[in-house]
Amino acid sequence: MLPGLRAILNIHPLFVHFPIALWLSALLFEALAVVRGSDEWHRTAARLLYLGTIAAIVTIFTGFNARRSIPPGPAMIVVGIHETMMMIATSVALGLSLFAIVFRKNFNASLRKFLLGGMVLLAILLTIGADRGAQLVYEYGSAVDWSTAQPQK
Numbered sequence: 001m002l003p004g005l006r007a008i009l010n011i012h013p014l015f016v017h018f019p020i021a022l023w024l025s026a027l028l029f030e031a032l033a034v035v036r037g038s039d040e041w042h043r044t045a046a047r048l049l050y051l052g053t054i055a056a057i058v059t060i061f062t063g064f065n066a067r068r069s070i071p072p073g074p075a076m077i078v079v080g081i082h083e084t085m086m087m088i089a090t091s092v093a094l095g096l097s098l099f100a101i102v103f104r105k106n107f108n109a110s111l112r113k114f115l116l117g118g119m120v121l122l123a124i125l126l127t128i129g130a131d132r133g134a135q136l137v138y139e140y141g142s143a144v145d146w147s148t149a150q151p152q153k
Contacts, residue, residue: 009142012066015059016133022052023093023126027119034112042112046100049119053093060090066142075140078132085129092122 008014029045032038063083070079096118103111136142 009069010062010066012059012062013137015055015062016130018055019052019059019090019093020126020130022048022055023089023119023122026052027116027123030112030116030119034109034116037109039107042107045115045119046097046104049093049100050097053090053097056086056090056093060086070136070140070142075136075142078135078140079142082129082132082136085125085132089122089125089129092118092125096122 026045026048029041029048033042033045063086067079067083070076096115099118100107100115107115
């Protein structure tokens with residue numbers, strides 16, 4: 001019924017897009033909250049940040065499992081970079097989430113700007129880490145079961 005799922009070696013690719021989408025959406029909403037001075041958009045940004053951080057923690061566990069499907073060789077260097085960048089990004093997101101929770105009652109314009117700066121840093125780390133993940137898939141063919149690959153006609 002779902003032939004795409006039969007071709008993957010692990011479930012990590014099913015989870016990676018959630019933290020990416022949620023964190024970048026959080027950045028967008030926090031930028032709008034800063035520009036417009038909107039408490040509601042800030043709360044939306046914070047909730048997206050929390051959800052993205054929870055999704056990232058789950059995704060990290062699937063990534064540890066996915067690591068076992070990578071054969072020894074040059075791809076393992078990229079795995080190390082990808083893993084490190086995403087662990088740092090998740091740590092930054094966790095710190096930002098805790099910051100948003102601790103100061104949620106007294107969030108003023110300067111705290112919003114600080115949170116926005118942290119989210120920009122998070123987006124940069126996320127982009128570098130996700131790029132290494134894409135490199136693993138598209139340059140090294142990781143997470144693809146080549147034994148089931150069909151030649152194109």
